[in-house]
Amino acid sequence: MTGDTHDHGHDHGDGPVLTYADDSVHDRNETGHFELLTDALKELSIEKGLVTATEVREYVEFFDSRGTEKGAEIIAKAWTDPAYKERLLADGTAAAAELDIPMAGAELVVVENTDDVHNVIVCTLCSCYPRTILGLPPDWYKSKSYRSRTVNEPRSVLKEFGTELPDGVALRVHDSNADMRYLVLPKRPAGTEDWPEERLRELVTRDSMIGVAPARDPA
Amino acid sequence: MPLERGQHDLGGLPGGPIDLEEHELLPWHKTISAVFTVMRLKGEMTIDELRRCIEDVPPDIYDGGYYERWTIALTDLMVEKRLITRDEVDAKMAALRAAREAAE
Numbered sequence: 378m379t380g381d382t383h384d385h386g387h388d389h390g391d392g393p394v395l396t397y398a399d400d401s402v403h404d405r406n407e408t409g410h411f412e413l414l415t416d417a418l419k420e421l422s423i424e425k426g427l428v429t430a431t432e433v434r435e436y437v438e439f440f441d442s443r444g445t446e447k448g449a450e451i452i453a454k455a456w457t458d459p460a461y462k463e464r465l466l467a468d469g470t471a472a473a474a475e476l477d478i479p480m481a482g483a484e485l486v487v488v489e490n491t492d493d494v495h496n497v498i499v500c501t502l503c504s505c506y507p508r509t510i511l512g513l514p515p516d517w518y519k520s521k522s523y524r525s526r527t528v529n530e531p532r533s534v535l536k537e538f539g540t541e542l543p544d545g546v547a548l549r550v551h552d553s554n555a556d557m558r559y560l561v562l563p564k565r566p567a568g569t570e571d572w573p574e575e576r577l578r579e580l581v582t583r584d585s586m587i588g589v590a591p592a593r594d595p596a
Numbered sequence: 597m598p599l600e601r602g603q604h605d606l607g608g609l610p611g612g613p614i615d616l617e618e619h620e621l622l623p624w625h626k627t628i629s630a631v632f633t634v635m636r637l638k639g640e641m642t643i644d645e646l647r648r649c650i651e652d653v654p655p656d657i658y659d660g661g662y663y664e665r666w667t668i669a670l671t672d673l674m675v676e677k678r679l680i681t682r683d684e685v686d687a688k689m690a691a692l693r694a695a696r697e698a699a700e
Protein backbone atom coordinates (compact mmCIF):
# COMPACT_ATOMS: atom_id res chain seq x y z
CA MET A 378 0.00 0.00 0.00
CA THR A 379 1.41 3.35 -0.98
CA GLY A 380 0.51 6.74 0.32
CA ASP A 381 -0.03 8.35 -3.05
CA THR A 382 -3.16 10.34 -3.62
CA HIS A 383 -5.38 8.70 -6.17
CA ASP A 384 -7.64 10.43 -8.61
CA HIS A 385 -11.27 10.75 -7.64
CA GLY A 386 -12.66 10.60 -11.14
CA HIS A 387 -16.30 10.96 -10.20
CA ASP A 388 -18.18 14.19 -9.97
CA HIS A 389 -18.54 15.74 -6.53
CA GLY A 390 -20.53 18.67 -7.78
CA ASP A 391 -23.86 17.20 -8.80
CA GLY A 392 -26.28 14.97 -6.98
CA PRO A 393 -25.73 13.42 -3.61
CA VAL A 394 -22.09 13.31 -2.53
CA LEU A 395 -22.60 10.28 -0.39
CA THR A 396 -20.58 7.29 -1.39
CA TYR A 397 -16.91 6.90 -0.87
CA ALA A 398 -15.24 6.35 -4.21
CA ASP A 399 -14.92 2.81 -5.53
CA ASP A 400 -11.29 3.56 -6.24
CA SER A 401 -10.62 3.60 -2.53
CA VAL A 402 -11.75 0.01 -1.98
CA HIS A 403 -8.14 -1.14 -1.94
CA ASP A 404 -7.40 1.40 0.80
CA ARG A 405 -10.18 0.06 2.97
CA ASN A 406 -8.71 -3.41 2.83
CA GLU A 407 -5.50 -2.14 4.33
CA THR A 408 -5.00 -3.24 7.92
CA GLY A 409 -5.79 -0.36 10.23
CA HIS A 410 -7.48 1.67 7.50
CA PHE A 411 -10.47 2.72 9.60
CA GLU A 412 -8.31 3.53 12.58
CA LEU A 413 -6.17 5.74 10.33
CA LEU A 414 -9.26 7.38 8.83
CA THR A 415 -10.59 8.04 12.35
CA ASP A 416 -7.35 9.72 13.37
CA ALA A 417 -7.36 11.77 10.15
CA LEU A 418 -10.94 12.96 10.80
CA LYS A 419 -10.05 13.82 14.37
CA GLU A 420 -6.94 15.78 13.43
CA LEU A 421 -8.67 17.64 10.59
CA SER A 422 -11.59 18.50 12.90
CA ILE A 423 -9.16 19.90 15.46
CA GLU A 424 -7.18 21.86 12.84
CA LYS A 425 -10.37 23.41 11.51
CA GLY A 426 -11.59 24.37 14.95
CA LEU A 427 -14.65 22.11 14.81
CA VAL A 428 -13.61 20.31 17.98
CA THR A 429 -10.78 20.58 20.48
CA ALA A 430 -8.52 17.73 21.52
CA THR A 431 -9.74 18.21 25.08
CA GLU A 432 -13.39 17.84 24.11
CA VAL A 433 -12.68 14.62 22.23
CA ARG A 434 -10.65 13.22 25.11
CA GLU A 435 -13.39 14.11 27.61
CA TYR A 436 -15.95 12.22 25.55
CA VAL A 437 -13.71 9.18 25.24
CA GLU A 438 -13.41 9.26 29.03
CA PHE A 439 -17.18 9.57 29.29
CA PHE A 440 -17.65 6.46 27.13
CA ASP A 441 -15.07 4.64 29.23
CA SER A 442 -16.80 5.56 32.47
CA ARG A 443 -20.40 5.07 31.41
CA GLY A 444 -21.59 1.52 31.94
CA THR A 445 -25.04 0.45 33.01
CA GLU A 446 -24.93 2.09 36.46
CA LYS A 447 -27.32 4.89 35.54
CA GLY A 448 -29.83 2.38 34.25
CA ALA A 449 -29.58 0.36 37.45
CA GLU A 450 -30.09 3.55 39.46
CA ILE A 451 -33.30 4.35 37.55
CA ILE A 452 -34.70 0.82 37.85
CA ALA A 453 -33.92 0.34 41.55
CA LYS A 454 -35.53 3.69 42.33
CA ALA A 455 -38.63 2.71 40.36
CA TRP A 456 -38.81 -0.58 42.28
CA THR A 457 -38.73 1.17 45.66
CA ASP A 458 -40.51 4.47 44.99
CA PRO A 459 -44.01 4.03 43.49
CA ALA A 460 -44.42 7.75 42.77
CA TYR A 461 -41.12 7.78 40.86
CA LYS A 462 -42.17 4.69 38.91
CA GLU A 463 -45.38 6.42 37.90
CA ARG A 464 -43.45 9.47 36.67
CA LEU A 465 -40.93 7.23 34.90
CA LEU A 466 -43.60 5.38 32.94
CA ALA A 467 -45.43 8.63 32.14
CA ASP A 468 -42.37 10.59 30.95
CA GLY A 469 -39.07 8.71 30.88
CA THR A 470 -37.05 11.70 29.69
CA ALA A 471 -38.18 13.89 32.59
CA ALA A 472 -37.76 11.09 35.14
CA ALA A 473 -34.20 10.44 33.95
CA ALA A 474 -33.50 14.17 34.18
CA GLU A 475 -34.58 14.06 37.84
CA LEU A 476 -31.53 11.85 38.42
CA ASP A 477 -29.33 14.17 36.33
CA ILE A 478 -29.23 11.66 33.48
CA PRO A 479 -29.39 13.49 30.13
CA MET A 480 -31.00 11.96 27.05
CA ALA A 481 -28.92 14.10 24.66
CA GLY A 482 -31.77 15.08 22.40
CA ALA A 483 -33.72 11.80 22.26
CA GLU A 484 -36.93 10.93 24.11
CA LEU A 485 -36.90 8.06 26.61
CA VAL A 486 -39.85 5.68 26.80
CA VAL A 487 -39.81 3.17 29.67
CA VAL A 488 -41.85 -0.03 29.30
CA GLU A 489 -42.72 -2.20 32.31
CA ASN A 490 -42.49 -5.97 32.54
CA THR A 491 -45.27 -7.57 34.57
CA ASP A 492 -46.55 -11.09 35.21
CA ASP A 493 -48.53 -10.82 31.97
CA VAL A 494 -46.32 -8.73 29.69
CA HIS A 495 -42.66 -8.93 28.73
CA ASN A 496 -40.94 -6.21 26.69
CA VAL A 497 -37.83 -6.32 24.53
CA ILE A 498 -36.14 -3.51 22.63
CA VAL A 499 -34.41 -3.48 19.27
CA CYS A 500 -33.49 -0.97 16.59
CA THR A 501 -34.20 -2.56 13.22
CA LEU A 502 -33.07 0.49 11.22
CA CYS A 503 -29.74 1.22 12.90
CA SER A 504 -28.68 0.49 16.45
CA CYS A 505 -30.36 3.21 18.49
CA TYR A 506 -29.76 2.60 22.16
CA PRO A 507 -30.09 4.67 25.35
CA ARG A 508 -26.34 5.34 25.52
CA THR A 509 -26.45 7.92 28.28
CA ILE A 510 -28.15 5.30 30.47
CA LEU A 511 -26.56 2.01 29.37
CA GLY A 512 -23.28 3.06 27.75
CA LEU A 513 -22.33 1.94 24.25
CA PRO A 514 -24.38 -1.01 22.95
CA PRO A 515 -23.03 -4.60 22.84
CA ASP A 516 -22.10 -6.07 19.46
CA TRP A 517 -25.07 -8.42 19.34
CA TYR A 518 -27.48 -5.48 19.66
CA LYS A 519 -25.91 -4.04 16.49
CA SER A 520 -25.85 -7.36 14.63
CA LYS A 521 -27.96 -7.98 11.56
CA SER A 522 -29.44 -11.14 13.07
CA TYR A 523 -30.73 -9.39 16.20
CA ARG A 524 -32.05 -6.40 14.24
CA SER A 525 -33.84 -8.51 11.64
CA ARG A 526 -35.24 -11.39 13.68
CA THR A 527 -36.35 -9.70 16.91
CA VAL A 528 -39.47 -8.21 15.34
CA ASN A 529 -40.84 -11.37 13.79
CA GLU A 530 -39.52 -14.23 15.91
CA PRO A 531 -38.82 -12.60 19.28
CA ARG A 532 -39.48 -15.74 21.32
CA SER A 533 -36.79 -17.69 19.52
CA VAL A 534 -34.42 -14.71 19.84
CA LEU A 535 -35.03 -14.62 23.60
CA LYS A 536 -34.37 -18.37 23.78
CA GLU A 537 -30.89 -17.76 22.39
CA PHE A 538 -30.32 -15.56 25.44
CA GLY A 539 -31.60 -18.38 27.66
CA THR A 540 -34.92 -16.66 28.30
CA GLU A 541 -38.03 -18.81 27.86
CA LEU A 542 -41.33 -17.02 28.34
CA PRO A 543 -44.42 -18.95 29.44
CA ASP A 544 -47.07 -19.12 26.71
CA GLY A 545 -49.45 -16.94 28.68
CA VAL A 546 -47.07 -13.99 28.77
CA ALA A 547 -47.53 -11.43 26.00
CA LEU A 548 -44.31 -10.33 24.35
CA ARG A 549 -44.05 -6.75 23.11
CA VAL A 550 -41.23 -5.68 20.81
CA HIS A 551 -40.28 -1.99 20.72
CA ASP A 552 -38.41 -0.67 17.70
CA SER A 553 -36.24 2.33 18.66
CA ASN A 554 -35.24 5.16 16.40
CA ALA A 555 -32.84 8.08 16.38
CA ASP A 556 -35.27 10.32 18.28
CA MET A 557 -36.85 7.80 20.68
CA ARG A 558 -35.07 5.27 22.88
CA TYR A 559 -36.65 2.57 24.99
CA LEU A 560 -35.67 1.13 28.36
CA VAL A 561 -37.24 -1.96 29.92
CA LEU A 562 -38.29 -1.82 33.57
CA PRO A 563 -37.69 -5.47 34.55
CA LYS A 564 -39.78 -7.26 37.16
CA ARG A 565 -38.43 -6.88 40.68
CA PRO A 566 -37.13 -10.31 41.69
CA ALA A 567 -39.10 -12.19 44.34
CA GLY A 568 -37.49 -12.34 47.75
CA THR A 569 -36.14 -8.78 47.64
CA GLU A 570 -39.06 -7.10 49.40
CA ASP A 571 -36.94 -5.72 52.24
CA TRP A 572 -33.88 -4.85 50.13
CA PRO A 573 -32.70 -1.25 50.08
CA GLU A 574 -32.37 0.58 46.78
CA GLU A 575 -28.55 0.40 46.70
CA ARG A 576 -28.58 -3.38 47.02
CA LEU A 577 -31.32 -3.79 44.41
CA ARG A 578 -29.14 -2.00 41.85
CA GLU A 579 -26.83 -5.02 41.84
CA LEU A 580 -29.63 -7.15 40.41
CA VAL A 581 -30.26 -4.86 37.44
CA THR A 582 -28.29 -6.04 34.42
CA ARG A 583 -27.83 -4.48 31.01
CA ASP A 584 -29.63 -7.41 29.38
CA SER A 585 -32.60 -7.07 31.74
CA MET A 586 -33.00 -3.42 30.70
CA ILE A 587 -32.91 -4.39 27.00
CA GLY A 588 -35.41 -7.12 27.79
CA VAL A 589 -33.50 -10.20 26.63
CA ALA A 590 -33.20 -11.53 30.19
CA PRO A 591 -34.84 -11.08 33.59
CA ALA A 592 -33.15 -9.20 36.43
CA ARG A 593 -30.58 -11.20 38.39
CA ASP A 594 -31.94 -13.84 40.74
CA PRO A 595 -31.01 -12.84 44.31
CA ALA A 596 -30.73 -16.48 45.38
CA MET B 597 -44.37 0.48 -7.43
CA PRO B 598 -43.42 -0.26 -3.84
CA LEU B 599 -40.39 1.47 -2.43
CA GLU B 600 -37.28 -0.61 -2.54
CA ARG B 601 -36.18 -1.69 0.92
CA GLY B 602 -33.01 0.10 2.03
CA GLN B 603 -29.98 -1.93 3.09
CA HIS B 604 -30.45 -0.66 6.64
CA ASP B 605 -34.11 -1.71 6.84
CA LEU B 606 -33.63 -5.13 8.39
CA GLY B 607 -36.82 -5.67 10.38
CA GLY B 608 -38.39 -9.06 9.70
CA LEU B 609 -35.76 -10.36 7.30
CA PRO B 610 -34.46 -13.90 7.85
CA GLY B 611 -31.24 -14.10 9.83
CA GLY B 612 -28.96 -16.64 11.43
CA PRO B 613 -28.15 -17.25 15.09
CA ILE B 614 -27.03 -14.20 17.07
CA ASP B 615 -23.35 -14.04 17.99
CA LEU B 616 -23.51 -13.34 21.72
CA GLU B 617 -19.80 -12.92 22.27
CA GLU B 618 -18.88 -9.65 24.00
CA HIS B 619 -16.03 -7.67 22.50
CA GLU B 620 -13.99 -4.88 23.99
CA LEU B 621 -14.35 -1.57 22.21
CA LEU B 622 -11.16 -0.49 20.48
CA PRO B 623 -9.80 3.00 21.15
CA TRP B 624 -10.70 4.21 17.65
CA HIS B 625 -14.31 3.11 18.16
CA LYS B 626 -14.53 5.53 21.07
CA THR B 627 -12.62 8.24 19.22
CA ILE B 628 -14.94 8.28 16.21
CA SER B 629 -17.96 8.29 18.54
CA ALA B 630 -16.47 11.19 20.49
CA VAL B 631 -15.57 13.26 17.40
CA PHE B 632 -19.12 12.88 16.09
CA THR B 633 -20.75 13.57 19.46
CA VAL B 634 -18.77 16.77 20.03
CA MET B 635 -19.63 18.05 16.55
CA ARG B 636 -23.27 17.12 17.05
CA LEU B 637 -23.49 18.93 20.38
CA LYS B 638 -21.88 22.00 18.78
CA GLY B 639 -24.54 22.04 16.10
CA GLU B 640 -22.28 21.10 13.17
CA MET B 641 -24.49 18.14 12.31
CA THR B 642 -27.46 16.16 13.53
CA ILE B 643 -27.84 12.49 14.37
CA ASP B 644 -30.30 12.08 11.52
CA GLU B 645 -27.80 13.44 9.02
CA LEU B 646 -25.24 10.87 10.13
CA ARG B 647 -27.91 8.16 10.10
CA ARG B 648 -28.77 9.00 6.47
CA CYS B 649 -25.10 8.77 5.52
CA ILE B 650 -24.74 5.44 7.35
CA GLU B 651 -27.73 4.09 5.43
CA ASP B 652 -26.10 5.18 2.15
CA VAL B 653 -22.59 3.71 2.56
CA PRO B 654 -21.61 1.07 -0.03
CA PRO B 655 -22.95 -2.42 0.78
CA ASP B 656 -19.50 -3.88 1.50
CA ILE B 657 -18.94 -1.15 4.09
CA TYR B 658 -22.43 -1.54 5.54
CA ASP B 659 -21.75 -5.23 6.08
CA GLY B 660 -18.19 -4.60 7.24
CA GLY B 661 -18.85 -3.47 10.79
CA TYR B 662 -20.59 -0.86 12.88
CA TYR B 663 -17.75 1.59 13.49
CA GLU B 664 -16.39 0.97 9.99
CA ARG B 665 -19.61 2.31 8.50
CA TRP B 666 -19.58 5.18 10.99
CA THR B 667 -16.16 6.39 9.84
CA ILE B 668 -17.13 6.27 6.16
CA ALA B 669 -20.48 7.95 6.85
CA LEU B 670 -18.90 10.69 8.96
CA THR B 671 -16.35 11.33 6.21
CA ASP B 672 -19.15 11.57 3.63
CA LEU B 673 -21.17 13.92 5.84
CA MET B 674 -18.22 16.22 6.59
CA VAL B 675 -17.41 16.41 2.87
CA GLU B 676 -21.06 17.03 2.00
CA LYS B 677 -21.12 19.89 4.52
CA ARG B 678 -17.83 21.23 3.11
CA LEU B 679 -16.18 20.98 6.52
CA ILE B 680 -13.36 19.01 4.88
CA THR B 681 -12.44 17.77 1.41
CA ARG B 682 -11.56 14.26 0.30
CA ASP B 683 -8.15 15.50 -0.76
CA GLU B 684 -7.53 16.73 2.78
CA VAL B 685 -8.54 13.33 4.16
CA ASP B 686 -6.27 11.51 1.73
CA ALA B 687 -3.36 13.85 2.49
CA LYS B 688 -3.84 13.55 6.24
CA MET B 689 -4.04 9.76 6.09
CA ALA B 690 -0.88 9.64 3.97
CA ALA B 691 0.91 11.90 6.45
CA LEU B 692 -0.20 9.83 9.44
CA ARG B 693 0.78 6.62 7.68
CA ALA B 694 4.21 7.98 6.81
CA ALA B 695 4.76 9.19 10.37
CA ARG B 696 3.84 5.76 11.75
CA GLU B 697 6.08 3.93 9.31
CA ALA B 698 8.95 6.26 10.19
CA ALA B 699 8.42 5.54 13.86
CA GLU B 700 8.63 1.76 13.37
